[in-house]
Amino acid sequence: MFFTIDILGTIAFAISGVLVAINKKMDLFGILIIAFVTAVGGGTLRDLLIGDTPVNWMKDMTFSYVIMASAIFAMIFRSKINYLRTSLFLFDTIGIGLYTVIGIDKGLNAGLHPIICIALGTMTASFGGVLRDILCNEIPVIFRKEIYATACILGGITYFMIRMLPIQDNWVFIIAGSVVIAIRLLAVKFKIALPTIYK
Amino acid sequence: MFFTIDILGTIAFAISGVLVAINKKMDLFGILIIAFVTAVGGGTLRDLLIGDTPVNWMKDMTFSYVIMASAIFAMIFRSKINYLRTSLFLFDTIGIGLYTVIGIDKGLNAGLHPIICIALGTMTASFGGVLRDILCNEIPVIFRKEIYATACILGGITYFMIRMLPIQDNWVFIIAGSVVIAIRLLAVKFKIALPTIYK
Amino acid sequence: MFFTIDILGTIAFAISGVLVAINKKMDLFGILIIAFVTAVGGGTLRDLLIGDTPVNWMKDMTFSYVIMASAIFAMIFRSKINYLRTSLFLFDTIGIGLYTVIGIDKGLNAGLHPIICIALGTMTASFGGVLRDILCNEIPVIFRKEIYATACILGGITYFMIRMLPIQDNWVFIIAGSVVIAIRLLAVKFKIALPTIYK
Numbered sequence: 001m002f003f004t005i006d007i008l009g010t011i012a013f014a015i016s017g018v019l020v021a022i023n024k025k026m027d028l029f030g031i032l033i034i035a036f037v038t039a040v041g042g043g044t045l046r047d048l049l050i051g052d053t054p055v056n057w058m059k060d061m062t063f064s065y066v067i068m069a070s071a072i073f074a075m076i077f078r079s080k081i082n083y084l085r086t087s088l089f090l091f092d093t094i095g096i097g098l099y100t101v102i103g104i105d106k107g108l109n110a111g112l113h114p115i116i117c118i119a120l121g122t123m124t125a126s127f128g129g130v131l132r133d134i135l136c137n138e139i140p141v142i143f144r145k146e147i148y149a150t151a152c153i154l155g156g157i158t159y160f161m162i163r164m165l166p167i168q169d170n171w172v173f174i175i176a177g178s179v180v181i182a183i184r185l186l187a188v189k190f191k192i193a194l195p196t197i198y199k
Numbered sequence: 200m201f202f203t204i205d206i207l208g209t210i211a212f213a214i215s216g217v218l219v220a221i222n223k224k225m226d227l228f229g230i231l232i233i234a235f236v237t238a239v240g241g242g243t244l245r246d247l248l249i250g251d252t253p254v255n256w257m258k259d260m261t262f263s264y265v266i267m268a269s270a271i272f273a274m275i276f277r278s279k280i281n282y283l284r285t286s287l288f289l290f291d292t293i294g295i296g297l298y299t300v301i302g303i304d305k306g307l308n309a310g311l312h313p314i315i316c317i318a319l320g321t322m323t324a325s326f327g328g329v330l331r332d333i334l335c336n337e338i339p340v341i342f343r344k345e346i347y348a349t350a351c352i353l354g355g356i357t358y359f360m361i362r363m364l365p366i367q368d369n370w371v372f373i374i375a376g377s378v379v380i381a382i383r384l385l386a387v388k389f390k391i392a393l394p395t396i397y398k
Numbered sequence: 399m400f401f402t403i404d405i406l407g408t409i410a411f412a413i414s415g416v417l418v419a420i421n422k423k424m425d426l427f428g429i430l431i432i433a434f435v436t437a438v439g440g441g442t443l444r445d446l447l448i449g450d451t452p453v454n455w456m457k458d459m460t461f462s463y464v465i466m467a468s469a470i471f472a473m474i475f476r477s478k479i480n481y482l483r484t485s486l487f488l489f490d491t492i493g494i495g496l497y498t499v500i501g502i503d504k505g506l507n508a509g510l511h512p513i514i515c516i517a518l519g520t521m522t523a524s525f526g527g528v529l530r531d532i533l534c535n536e537i538p539v540i541f542r543k544e545i546y547a548t549a550c551i552l553g554g555i556t557y558f559m560i561r562m563l564p565i566q567d568n569w570v571f572i573i574a575g576s577v578v579i580a581i582r583l584l585a586v587k588f589k590i591a592l593p594t595i596y597k
Contacts, residue, residue: 029348044248049442051451053250058315116456134333134532149427228547243447252449257514333532 006102007066009095012088013039014067017132018074024136028075034132035071039063041128046103046120050110093184097177099125100152104159104176118156125152125180147187155180205301206265208294211287212238213266216331217273223335227274233331234270238262240327245302245319249309292383296376298324299351303358303375317355324351324379346386354379404500405464407493410486411437412465415530416472422534426473432530433469437461439526444501444518448508491582495575497523498550502557502574516554523550523578545585553578 017038021031040057047055057063103124107117126149159176216237220230239256246254256262302323306316325348358375415436419429438455445453455461501522505515524547557574 029352033348048247048446049451049453049456051250051449053248054309054311055248058248058311061312061314064314064318110452112452112456113459115459115462119462130533135329137336137535149431153427228551232547247446250449252447253508253510254447257447257510260511260513263513263517334528336535 006095006098007062008091009098010039010063010066011070012091012095013128014070015074015088016092016129018071018078020132020136022075022078031075032068032071034135035074036064036067037135038128038132039067039070041131042099042103042124042126043128045127046106046124049123050106050112050120052106052110089188093181096125096148096152096184097155097180100155100180101159101173101177104156105173114160118153118160121156121159122149122152125149147184151180151183151187154183205294205297206261207290208297209238209262209265210269211290211294212327213269214273214287215291215328217270218277219331219335221274221277230274231267231270233334234273235263235266236334237327237331238266238269240330241298241302241323241325242327244326245305245323248322249305249311249319251305251309288387292380295324295347295351295383296354296379299354299379300358300372300376303355304372313359317352317359320355320358321348321351324348346383350379350382350386353382404493404496405460406489407496408437408461408464409468410489410493411526412468413472413486414490414527416469417476418530418534420473420476429473430466430469432533433472434462434465435533436526436530437465437468439529440497440501440522440524441526443525444504444522447521448504448510448518450504450508487586491579494523494546494550494582495553495578498553498578499557499571499575502554503571512558516551516558519554519557520547520550523547545582549578549581549585552581 014035017035018031020038021034024030026034040055040063043056047053100121103121104117106124107120112120129148155176158179159172162175163172213234216234217230219237220233223229225233239254239262242255246252299320302320303316305323306319311319328347354375357378358371361374362371412433415433416429418436419432422428424432438453438461441454445451498519501519502515504522505518510518527546553574556577557570560573561570
């Protein structure tokens with residue numbers, strides 16, 4: 001089941017990349033690259049920082065196939081994709097939840113401090129979108145709007161808190177991931193955002 | 200002979216970096232950095248992703264010397280460099296062809312899947328220019344115009360197709376590299392570009 | 399003593415990140431990330447390129463704690479921070495001097511050529527600021543104004559020149575670092591900048 005949800009996240013990230021790239025009038029190749037970078041950027045940064053190379057998507061071809069298929073799908077059905085916006089948002093949010101716990105887990109396996117693990121989880125979930133925005137020459141949306149990384153961080157804190165309880169690892173994963181998802185959904189529903197500071 | 204052409208590519212990439220940086224009114228140091236990044240950026244990303252560190256140009260000083268000399272040359276003769284534009288374009292194109300096969304070869308040595316190897320070849324050839332454009336605060340030209348990466352990808356596919364034939368490795372290199380070069384030249388001559396998608 | 403000055407540099411870099419991020423109207427999370435990236439970006443690039451992973455700040459929590467504390471401090475006292483501008487500039491300059499020698503030292507330990515070591519020192523000192531500017535969608539200030547990297551490079555050359563003299567390693571560190579600091583201070587005081595080239 002985890003596998004399937006992971007793939008749903010990859011699909012959603014890839015499609016979000018396609019949509020931004022089309023908006024920027026990129027050519028077919030540019031669109032494919034942005035889709036790829038959005039989907040695997042976070043995991044790549046994580047793997048580079050902890051030194052786990054060759055990075056993830058180079059060793060498991062599933063990522064490449066799924067991203068290419070999603071990008072082609074999104075390009076063909078781009079005019080209809082607005083009808084899918086709610087599903088996409090849901091995939092995206094599920095993807096963030098799962099990517100966060102995957103990142104934390106990798107950090108723990110590398111023997112890193114909980115704070116660093118939470119940072120790795122947050123990166124895994126959000127850096128793809130940051131790269132997408134940099135390549136498209138925008139200030140990354142994550143730095144300006146949305147409760148996004150905050151949801152990852154709170155989910156990460158939950159992870160380490162419930163990990164001390166006598167429950168199974170699988171449940172730690174599921175609960176922490178669900179916290180990320182729930183916070184993001186609530187934040188978007190009630191339009192909650194972090195405050196900004198003006199001088 | 201390969202060595203010489205590799206150096207021609209490095210020179211061309213370095214000079215293209217200098218020209219963009221001068222346009223952006225950078226200072227001498229900025230120009231040198233952009234020259235360096237344009238010339239070694241692709242190989243650096245490739246080496247980081249497959250975990251071959253310290254990266255290439257840190258171990259072989261030829262790159263540093265050639266890039267510094269090219270940058271100084273380009274700064275001195277910047278007013279005359281327009282006369283060299285055709286030669287530069289040719290160097291650049293030869294460089295792309297060779298960088299593509301070098302990248303593929305490195306991927307194969309790391310035991311990676313052909314699709315990943317082609318991606319590595321394409322990155323080696325094109326990521327330097329992407330970094331140059333990001334540092335100069337532009338949407339990377341590669342995502343918008345030109346058959347550039349597409350030439351690398353088609354050359355990479357050729358590489359793996361002719362590799363199955365009973366011919367020598369050297370010829371695989373030369374033919375695949377030539378395909379990259381030929382496609383780029385034809386695309387520029389006949390103004391062929393990938394289609395863009397507008398919503 | 400070195401430790402303390404290193405921390406002063408980290409603090410100054412983190413605060414400079416906060417100030418730029420506030421100007422860009424980022425939210426709290428964005429500000430924290432920019433602070434972090436500005437402070438550890440240079441060392442991270444250095445460690446990735448030489449293959450020393452997990453990178454520095456993942457293994458030593460001091461960085462994380464100091465950066466978080468500095469960012470919170472800077473956000474609270476942002477209206478008063480103008481009074482601190484001179485102290486900040488001084489911290490920043492000391493930080494650059496020390497980061498430069500730390501980078502050179504790491505390069506030497508990895509058995510790299512002096513030119514590459516100087517490049518690593520310069521990166522350690524300046525890449526955090528470059529990343530900060532890229533994430534905020536500006537042409538990196540380092541490529542346009544200021545004697546900044548030049549100070550690092552001249553300090554690096556000094557390092558390798560005095561290293562041949564029969565003096566203690568500690569003194570090599572201190573003298574080379576001081577050269578960086580002195581050049582930067584003089585350049586700012588007398589408004590010296592590298593020339594730019596216009597076509």
